[in-house]
Amino acid sequence: MNEIPQLxxxxxxxxxxxxxxxxxxxxGYPITPSSEIAEGMARRLPAAxxxxxxxxxxxxxxxxxIGASLGGLRAMTATSGPGFSxxxxxxxxxxxxxxxxxxxxxxxxxxxxxxxxxxSQGDLMQVRWGTHGDVPxxxxxxxxxAEVYELTVAAFALAxxxxxxxxVLYDExxxxxxxxxxxxxxxxxxxPGRRRPAVPPAxxxxxxxDADGVAPMADFGSGYRFHVTGLxxxxxxxxxxxxxxxxxxxxxxxxxIASYESLVAPVRGLRLDDAEVAIVAxxxxxxxxxxxxxxxxxxxxxAGLLRPVVLWPFPxxxxxxxxxxxxxxxxxxxxxxxxxxxxxRAAGGRVPVVPCCRADGELIEPEQILASVESLxxxxxxxS
Amino acid sequence: xxxxxxxxxPAQMPHILCPGCSHGIVAGALLRAIDRxxxxxxxxxxxxxIGCSSRLxxxxxxxxxxxxxxxxxxxxxxxxxxxxxxxxxxxxGDGDGLAIGGNHLIHAARRNIDLTCVLFNNEVYGMTGGQxxxxxxxxxxxxxxxxxxxxxPFDACRLMAAAxxxxxxxxxxxxxxxxxxxxxxxxRHPGFAFIEVISDCPEFYGRYNGLGSPTAMxxxxxxxxxxxxxxxxxxxxxxxxxxxxxxxxxxxxxxxLVDIERPEFGARxxxxxxxxxxx
Numbered sequence: 001m002n003e004i005p006q007l008x009x010x011x012x013x014x015x016x017x018x019x020x021x022x023x024x025x026x027x028g029y030p031i032t033p034s035s036e037i038a039e040g041m042a043r044r045l046p047a048a049x050x051x052x053x054x055x056x057x058x059x060x061x062x063x064x065x066i067g068a069s070l071g072g073l074r075a076m077t078a079t080s081g082p083g084f085s086x087x088x089x090x091x092x093x094x095x096x097x098x099x100x101x102x103x104x105x106x107x108x109x110x111x112x113x114x115x116x117x118x119x120s121q122g123d124l125m126q127v128r129w130g131t132h133g134d135v136p137x138x139x140x141x142x143x144x145x146a147e148v149y150e151l152t153v154a155a156f157a158l159a160x161x162x163x164x165x166x167x168v169l170y171d172e173x174x175x176x177x178x179x180x181x182x183x184x185x186x187x188x189x190x191x192p193g194r195r196r197p198a199v200p201p202a203x204x205x206x207x208x209x210d211a212d213g214v215a216p217m218a219d220f221g222s223g224y225r226f227h228v229t230g231l232x233x234x235x236x237x238x239x240x241x242x243x244x245x246x247x248x249x250x251x252x253x254x255x256x257i258a259s260y261e262s263l264v265a266p267v268r269g270l271r272l273d274d275a276e277v278a279i280v281a282x283x284x285x286x287x288x289x290x291x292x293x294x295x296x297x298x299x300x301x302x303a304g305l306l307r308p309v310v311l312w313p314f315p316x317x318x319x320x321x322x323x324x325x326x327x328x329x330x331x332x333x334x335x336x337x338x339x340x341x342x343x344x345r346a347a348g349g350r351v352p353v354v355p356c357c358r359a360d361g362e363l364i365e366p367e368q369i370l371a372s373v374e375s376l377x378x379x380x381x382x383x384s
Numbered sequence: 385x386x387x388x389x390x391x392x393x394p395a396q397m398p399h400i401l402c403p404g405c406s407h408g409i410v411a412g413a414l415l416r417a418i419d420r421x422x423x424x425x426x427x428x429x430x431x432x433x434i435g436c437s438s439r440l441x442x443x444x445x446x447x448x449x450x451x452x453x454x455x456x457x458x459x460x461x462x463x464x465x466x467x468x469x470x471x472x473x474x475x476x477g478d479g480d481g482l483a484i485g486g487n488h489l490i491h492a493a494r495r496n497i498d499l500t501c502v503l504f505n506n507e508v509y510g511m512t513g514g515q516x517x518x519x520x521x522x523x524x525x526x527x528x529x530x531x532x533x534x535x536x537p538f539d540a541c542r543l544m545a546a547a548x549x550x551x552x553x554x555x556x557x558x559x560x561x562x563x564x565x566x567x568x569x570x571x572r573h574p575g576f577a578f579i580e581v582i583s584d585c586p587e588f589y590g591r592y593n594g595l596g597s598p599t600a601m602x603x604x605x606x607x608x609x610x611x612x613x614x615x616x617x618x619x620x621x622x623x624x625x626x627x628x629x630x631x632x633x634x635x636x637x638x639x640x641l642v643d644i645e646r647p648e649f650g651a652r653x654x655x656x657x658x659x660x661x662x663x
Binding site: 068073 | 426429446
C-alpha cells in the first residue's frame, strides 16, 4: 500500500481496505459478484495474523463475524443480494446487541437469484429496511475503486465508533472494474477502536451509555463477564419486558449514530453551485450521471450532481438544499425507483422529481440520464 | 467442590423453567463439571440459541451470548477462532440444534472446532407451547401433530458422529452424576464435543402423551436406557417414551459413544499464520 497509483479491482480494493483498517477476521460464503473479497481475505489474513473462515452459509458467516467481534477482533463479511437477504437476521442481531461489524453487499440483479453477473442497485431500500424492527443504519456507497478502499476503511471506523453494523454497498460493475487508484496507508490508530469501559468489571454495565448514547464495550475474556442477547434488554444486558426500558434503548440505538457526519462527509457534489437541474445518484449510476452533467453543460444546461456517499441515513438536508436552488431533480438509479421516493420526501414538493431508472442488468447510460435532464430544459430555455 | 452458586446470576432469578422441567438438573451437572475444570470464570463463554434450554444462558455468570434460533454454533465458531484462550460452550435444544440450526451443528462437528455442545433433548418445542420437534417420537402427540407424529425422529448422536464430531456422548437427566462425568470429559476433549441429554418436558410433551408426573418421566428414562454404553455400532437405537403402537426395539444408548482424535480446526487455522502463509 502506498501513494503510487495502481491498477486495482474494486473487490481487491475492498479487501485491501479491510486489512488496512485492522480487520483481522473474515467469515463468508462464496457468491458472485463478491467472491474476490473472500479470496483476497483468505490469501492475506494469515500473514496479517488474522483468521479467515468459509462458513456453511451467509447466516453463519455474519454469526461468526459477530462472535469474533465480541472476542475483540475487527470483523467483516461480504456477500451479494441472495446472501444479504439471508444475513438480515443477524444484521438485526448486531444492531440490537450493538456489536461492531462490517458487511459488504456487492449488488447484482434481483430479485431472487436474478442476474448474478450483472450490476444493479436493487438493494438500496433492503439495506435500510431489510431486517425486522427499527434499527440504526449506516450505509456507504462508493462510486470508484479508490472510494471502495476509502469507504471500507471508513466503515470500520464507524462500526467501532458507534458499536453497530455498517454496510458498504456497491455493485458488480465497481466490484469487477479495474481502474487506477491510490490506496493510501492507514496510520496506526487511524481507525480508532471501540471505546473501553472505564469502570472495573463489578460495576460494568454493557449497555449503560455515555453521554453520546454509545456504551463502552468490553471483550469477552477480558475480565468483564456480561450477557449479550437479541432480546430487548436493560443496561446490564438482561432481558426485559419493561416497556420504558425497551423504548429508551430502542430510541438510543437509533440516535447514537447522529454524529456520523464527523467521520464521513455524507455527500459529494459536482457543479451544484449554479445548477438548475440536479441529478441525484450514487455508485455506478453516479458515474454515468457525472458524464451526463458534462454533456448537459456542453449543451447549455446547468446540470449538477448530488452524490450520496452515505446513503443511509439518507442525506435529507443536502437534498433539501439542492431542492431550494434548482428547478428540478432527476434521480438516476439502477432499480425501478427506490431512492426516487426518498428524494421526493426530502424535496418536500418544492420542485419536480423525475425518476430515471434502469433495472435490466445493464449499466444505466449517460444518454438516458441526459435525456431526462433535457426533457426538463427545453432547448429554448437554455443558456448559450 | 466449591459452591457452584457463584456461577449463577442472582439478578436473573427466579428462572423461567416450568415446574417439573429436567433442564435445571442438567444445568446443575454442567456447572459442577465446569467447576471441576478450575477455569477462571471469565475465561468461560457460553453461547446459546433460542428455546428453553438456550434461555438458561442468561442465568449463568460467565461471558454469555444468547443468539438467534439455531445459530449458536456459528457464533461460537467465530468467538472461538478469535479467542482460542476462551473455553466456549454451546447450549442448544433439539429444535434449535437439529431443525433450524442443523446445518450449523453438522458443520461445527465437521470442522472439529474446539467447542463443547450440550443439546437438551426434550422431544418437543417447549418455549412456543408444545409443537412437533425433529426428535418427537413417531406417533407422539403435539399441538402440531394432533393425530400423532407421522415423521421419524432424528438420532442426534449418530448424526453428530457421522458429521465428524470427535467426542459424542448421551446422558440422562435421571443420572446427574453420570452427566457430570460426561460433561467433564466433553469439556476436556480437544475438539468438537457433542453431548445429548435426554431431558423431559412434562408440561408440553408428557401431559399430552399420558406419560405421568415429572418423576414418572424421569424413571422412564432409566427404564429406556437399561443397557448403558451399548455400542453405537450395534444398531440399537430408539427414543424414550415411544408412543408408536409398534415401538422400535432396543434401549437408548447412553455414555460415551465416540472419543477419537483429529486435528482441531482453530489450531490448523492458526498454523497458517504461524507458517507465514500469504507473506
